[in-house]
Amino acid sequence: MRPDMAEKSSLRVVADANAKNPVEENDTSPREETVAEAPSSNSAPATAVAAPGGTQVRRRRSLTRPVLFALLPVALVIGGYYYVNGGQIMSTDNAYIQADMVGLTTDVSGIVDQINVHENEAVARGQALFSLRQDSFRIALDGAQAQLGAVRNQILNLKASYQQSLAEITQAEADIPYYQTEFDRQQNLLNSSAATRVAYDQAKHNLDAGHQKVAVAKAEAAATLAQLGGNADQPVEHNPLYLEAKAKVDDAQRELDHSVVKAPFDGIVTNVNALQPGSYLQASTQAFSLVSASNLWIAASPKETELTYVKPGQPVTIYVDTYPGVEWKGKVESISPASGSSFSLLPAQNTTGNWVKVVQRIPMRVSIDDTAGKPPLRVGMSTVVDVDTGRTRGLPDFVSKLLGRSGGKDHE
Numbered sequence: 518m519r520p521d522m523a524e525k526s527s528l529r530v531v532a533d534a535n536a537k538n539p540v541e542e543n544d545t546s547p548r549e550e551t552v553a554e555a556p557s558s559n560s561a562p563a564t565a566v567a568a569p570g571g572t573q574v575r576r577r578r579s580l581t582r583p584v585l586f587a588l589l590p591v592a593l594v595i596g597g598y599y600y601v602n603g604g605q606i607m608s609t610d611n612a613y614i615q616a617d618m619v620g621l622t623t624d625v626s627g628i629v630d631q632i633n634v635h636e637n638e639a640v641a642r643g644q645a646l647f648s649l650r651q652d653s654f655r656i657a658l659d660g661a662q663a664q665l666g667a668v669r670n671q672i673l674n675l676k677a678s679y680q681q682s683l684a685e686i687t688q689a690e691a692d693i694p695y696y697q698t699e700f701d702r703q704q705n706l707l708n709s710s711a712a713t714r715v716a717y718d719q720a721k722h723n724l725d726a727g728h729q730k731v732a733v734a735k736a737e738a739a740a741t742l743a744q745l746g747g748n749a750d751q752p753v754e755h756n757p758l759y760l761e762a763k764a765k766v767d768d769a770q771r772e773l774d775h776s777v778v779k780a781p782f783d784g785i786v787t788n789v790n791a792l793q794p795g796s797y798l799q800a801s802t803q804a805f806s807l808v809s810a811s812n813l814w815i816a817a818s819p820k821e822t823e824l825t826y827v828k829p830g831q832p833v834t835i836y837v838d839t840y841p842g843v844e845w846k847g848k849v850e851s852i853s854p855a856s857g858s859s860f861s862l863l864p865a866q867n868t869t870g871n872w873v874k875v876v877q878r879i880p881m882r883v884s885i886d887d888t889a890g891k892p893p894l895r896v897g898m899s900t901v902v903d904v905d906t907g908r909t910r911g912l913p914d915f916v917s918k919l920l921g922r923s924g925g926k927d928h929e
Contacts, residue, residue: 614898643779654776664762686731692727789805815885832848857879858877
C-alpha cells in the first residue's frame with residue numbers, strides 16, 4: 518500500500534471512531550493524536566489477541582448447560598431415593614429431662630434441731646438429712662411404755678380374779694347339798710311338830726343364801742372373763758387392752774423415729790437453705806427437695822401428626838443441648854392416652870362457631886438406658902429425641918395410584 522493511501526485509511530478510521538464515540542471538543546485532542554500516531558499495522562494483532570478469550574467463554578457456557586441438564590435428573594433420583602426411604606425417624610425438640618422429685622417433710626411437728634446436709638449435696642438412701650428435737654417424743658414414748666406395763670399388770674390381776682371367782686363358785690356349790698339336806702330335815706320335823714318354826718326358817722335361809730352366793734360368784738367370773746377377752750387362757754400379748762396400750766407405744770416410737778428425716782432414695786438435695794435450726798416445722802410442711810440422680814427419663818410432647826407409627830419399645834436416640842456431640846440411647850416407654858390440653862383446668866371448648874383447628878401434642882415418656890460414663894443430666898434440660906419407627910415414607914399417594922393404574926392397564 519502506498520503512503521498516501523495509508524494516511525487516508527488512518528484518517529478514515531479516526532473519523533469513524535469519533536462518529537461512534539462522540540466526546541467533548543476540548544477533550545478530543547489527545548485521543549486523536551494517539552490514534553493518528555498508531556500505525557495501521559497494529560490493529561490486526563489486537564483483534565487476533567481478543568478472539569481467543571471470547572472463544573473460551575463460549576466454550577464454558579456451552580459446557581455448563583449440558584452438565585446442569587445431566588445433573589438435574591441425577592439430583593431428582595437421589596432426592597427421590599432419600600424421600601422414599603426416609604421418614605422412619607420421628608424427631609422432636611419438645612422434650613425435657615425429668616426425674617423423681619419429692620418434697621421432704623415429716624408427719625410430726627417440732628423444733629428443728631440439726632441439718633446434716635448442704636445445698637446440692639449428693640445423698641444416699643437412708644442417710645439422715647435433718648432432725649427435730651426429740652425430748653418431747655422421748656417423754657411421750659416413756660409414758661406409753663409405762664401405760665403398757667400398767668395394762669399388763671391389770672390383765673394379770675384380772676386373770677387372778679377370774680380364778681378366785683371360779684374357786685368361790687366351787688365352794689358355794691359345795692355348800693348347797695348341805696343346806697338342802699338341812700332344809701329337808703327341818704321341813705320334815707316341822708311337819709311332825711318335832712321342830713320349831715325358827716329352825717325351819719333358818720335352814721331355808723341358809724339354802725337360799727347358798728344359791729345366791731353361787732349366782733354372785735358366777736356373775737363376777739363372767740365379768741372378769743369379759744375383760745379378759747372371753748378367753749382367760751390367752752396370752753397377755755393377745756389381750757385387747759394390751760394391744761391398745763401397745764399401739765400407743767408404737768405410735769410414740771413412730772413419732773420419735775420420724776423426728777429424724779432420712780432420704781427415701783439416692784439423689785441430690787436442693788433448697789436446703791429454706792430450713793434453719795431452731796425454726797418450728799409443722800407436720801406435713803415441706804422442708805426442702807430431693808431430686809433423684811438415677812431414675813431419669815424424658816418427657817416429650819410430639820405433635821399428634823408425628824405419632825403415626827410411633828409405638829412403645831421403639832429405640833430412641835437422645836441429644837442434650839448442654840452436651841453437643843454426645844448421644845444417649847433409650848426407648849419409648851409409654852404414650853399418654855390423652856393430649857396435654859385434656860388435663861388442663863380449663864379445657865378448650867370447640868362447640869362454638871369460631872373454631873380454629875390446633876394441632877395437639879401427646880405426652881410421651883422416653884427412658885434413658887445408658888447414663889453410665891456420660892455427662893450428668895439434670896432435670897429440665899432441653900433435649901432432642903429421634904425415634905426410629907422402622908417404617909419408611911414410601912411413594913406419595915398420587916404416584917402409587919398412577920403406578921397402580923398403569924400396572925392395571927398393562928395387565929389388561
